[in-house]
Amino acid sequence: xxxxxxxxxxxxxxxxxxxxxxxxxxxxxxxxxxxxxxxxxxxxxxxxxxxxxxxxxxxxxxxxxxxxxxxxxxxxxxxxxxxxxxxxxxxxxxxxxxxxxxxxxxxxxxxxxxxxxxxxxxxxxxxxxxxxxxxxxxxxxxxxxxxxxxxxxxxxxxxxxxxxxxxxxxxxxxxxxxxxxxxxxxxxxxxxxxxxxxxxxxxxxxxxxxxxxxxxxxxxxxxxxxxxxxxxxxxxxxxxxxxxxxxxxxxxxxxxxxxxxxxxxxxxxxxxxxxxxxxxxxxxxxxxxxxxxxxxxxxxxxxxxxxxxxxxxxxxxxxxxxxxxxxxxxxxxxxxxxxxxxxxxxxxxxxxxxxxxxxxxxxxxxxxxxxxxxxxxxxxxxxxxxxxxxxxxxxxxxxxxxxxxxxx
Numbered sequence: 001x002x003x004x005x006x007x008x009x010x011x012x013x014x015x016x017x018x019x020x021x022x023x024x025x026x027x028x029x030x031x032x033x034x035x036x037x038x039x040x041x042x043x044x045x046x047x048x049x050x051x052x053x054x055x056x057x058x059x060x061x062x063x064x065x066x067x068x069x070x071x072x073x074x075x076x077x078x079x080x081x082x083x084x085x086x087x088x089x090x091x092x093x094x095x096x097x098x099x100x101x102x103x104x105x106x107x108x109x110x111x112x113x114x115x116x117x118x119x120x121x122x123x124x125x126x127x128x129x130x131x132x133x134x135x136x137x138x139x140x141x142x143x144x145x146x147x148x149x150x151x152x153x154x155x156x157x158x159x160x161x162x163x164x165x166x167x168x169x170x171x172x173x174x175x176x177x178x179x180x181x182x183x184x185x186x187x188x189x190x191x192x193x194x195x196x197x198x199x200x201x202x203x204x205x206x207x208x209x210x211x212x213x214x215x216x217x218x219x220x221x222x223x224x225x226x227x228x229x230x231x232x233x234x235x236x237x238x239x240x241x242x243x244x245x246x247x248x249x250x251x252x253x254x255x256x257x258x259x260x261x262x263x264x265x266x267x268x269x270x271x272x273x274x275x276x277x278x279x280x281x282x283x284x285x286x287x288x289x290x291x292x293x294x295x296x297x298x299x300x301x302x303x304x305x306x307x308x309x310x311x312x313x314x315x316x317x318x319x320x321x322x323x324x325x326x327x328x329x330x331x332x333x334x335x336x337x338x339x340x341x342x343x344x345x346x347x348x349x350x351x352x353x354x355x356x357x358x359x360x361x362x363x364x365x366x367x368x369x370x371x372x373x374x375x376x377x378x379x380x381x382x383x384x385x386x387x388x389x390x391x392x393x394x395x396x397x398x399x400x401x402x403x404x405x406x407x408x
Contacts, residue, residue: 023049028080030054034062037086041067052080053114060088066103069096071137074104081114081145089119089133098136099123100167107171109140116147126157130167130198138166141173150181150212160187161198161229164212169203176206182213185229191222192229192260195241200231207398208239216260217249223260223289224248226274232263238385238396242273242303251281254289254319257301264293269385269396273303280308283319283343286331290320298372298385301331302361302393305338312344316355321345328370329353332361364388 018039019032028050031037034057040046047068068075089101098104099121102111111134119133130136131154133147142165150164161167164179177196185193192198195210205227216222216229223230226241239258246255254260257272270287278284285291286301296317305314313319316331321342329341333355341353352370360366364374373384375397387397 019054021052023051025050025078028052028078031057033057034059038062038064041065044068044073046077047073047075048077050078050080053082053084056085056087058087059090063090066091066099066136067101068105069098069103071098071104074106074109074139075102076106076108076140078109079111079114081112083113083115085115085117087117089116091121091123097125097128097130098167099129099131100136101134103136105135105138105140105172107139109138110143111141111145112143114145116150118149119147119151121152123153123162124155128159129154129156129161131160131162132164132166132198134165136167137170138168138172139170141175142166142177144176146178148180150179150183152181152183154185156187158187158189160185160190161192163194163197163229164210166197167199169197169200169205171202173204174206174208175204177208178210180211182215184215185222186217187222188219190220191216191218193224194229194260195226195244197228198230200228200234202232203234205231205234205239206237210241211243213245215247215249216253218253219250220252222248222250222253224253224255225259225289226257226272228259230261230263231259231265231267234265236262236265236267236270238269238398240271240396245275245277248278248282251279253278253282255282256285256288256290256319257303258299259288261290261292262288262294262296266295266297267299268295268297270299271393271396272301275304277304277306278309278319280306281313282309283313284309285315285318285320285342286336286338287329288318291318291324291326292322293324295325296329297325298328298370300329300361300394302335305336307337309343311340314338315340315342317353318342318345327352328372330356330361330366330370332356332358334358361393362391364394367394
């Protein structure tokens with residue numbers, strides 16, 4: 001009997017040998033060391049459980065396999081980061097289609113308040129890869145997470161999407177997230193790179209920012225954006241980029257301060273101070289490289305825009321626009337050296353967008369005339385997205401806060 005009890009005790013210890021907890025919502029497994037993180041990666045039976053970090057974790061000199069590497073068996077639990085940091089994550093090699101700390105996150109997955117510092121990733125495949133420091137493929141929610149001093153390099157023979165935080169966001173949500181560092185993506189057929197997200201499909205991206213340098217190259221088509229490389233049928237709201245460069249190495253490319261391409265989606269209340277420098281025969285826009293069947297509204301650009309582009313492929317808001325709405329947008333005529341809202345396109349609607357001199361970019365009269373709502377103003381069915389700061393460009397406003405944490 002004593003022998004049986006000893007076996008049960010040892011078995012229990014092997015099943016629950018994290019720093020504490022039992023994996024329930026009430027008592028999540030506790031991650032307090034690199035060993036705990038490795039155990040999570042090596043225990044598929046726990047990928048639907050709850051976890052919380054109790055301290056920072058340093059992975060320097062250690063290798064960890066991506067958590068939930070197969071799309072058929074994603075991570076569907078919750079992670080409470082507690083504002084803790086994971087330092088020095090490193091991935092090198094040929095992965096499956098998805099690569100990241102969490103390779104695959106299901107619709108039930110929720111990760112909050114977790115921060116990656118100095119993650120490095122090199123991913124190479126012949127056909128297809130989605131790569132991000134936190135998640136390769138995310139169908140769940142990421143809230144108040146960040147990746148700083150990121151270095152990501154992706155090489156793929158066919159199709160690649162990479163972002164500092166997420167490679168592909170599918171039906172998911174990213175809220176209050178941020179990033180810094182550099183991302184380089186090459187793919188033979190299509191390459192997508194974003195400061196936060198490589199490719200976003202039917203997703204919500206809000207209250208987020210990036211200062212990542214983003215670069216793409218491809219034998220055929222490529223898309224690079226300060227927030228998303230490519231966004232389809234979703235929403236991008238209250239996001240910004242600054243102090244970064246968005247560039248491409250091939251002529252069939254689209255680069256934008258916020259998104260490389262916006263397709264059948266909406267982008268509202270965003271701003272960019274990125275330097276947008278596509279290859280000289282490509283398309284570049286202050287907000288989007290290309291917009292198609294989409295809406296860009298109440299946003300501004302105060303960054304640089306390559307003058308090597310032709311007038312038909314560069315715009316203060318979009319490099320190219322097709323069958324879209326572009327309204328209430330402004331851009332700095334001196335930093336962009338651009339007069340037109342869009343380089344080329346047809347059937348775009350909205351005549352309230354215009355170039356302004358730097359001093360007029362700080363004159364709120366123009367924004368209010370275009371229908372922008374500022375803190376303290378009300379309009380039926382709408383909430384203010386902006387606040388006034390004397391002598392400054394408009395700043396983003398989040399209801400219930402006296403300051404805008406995104407702009408700090």
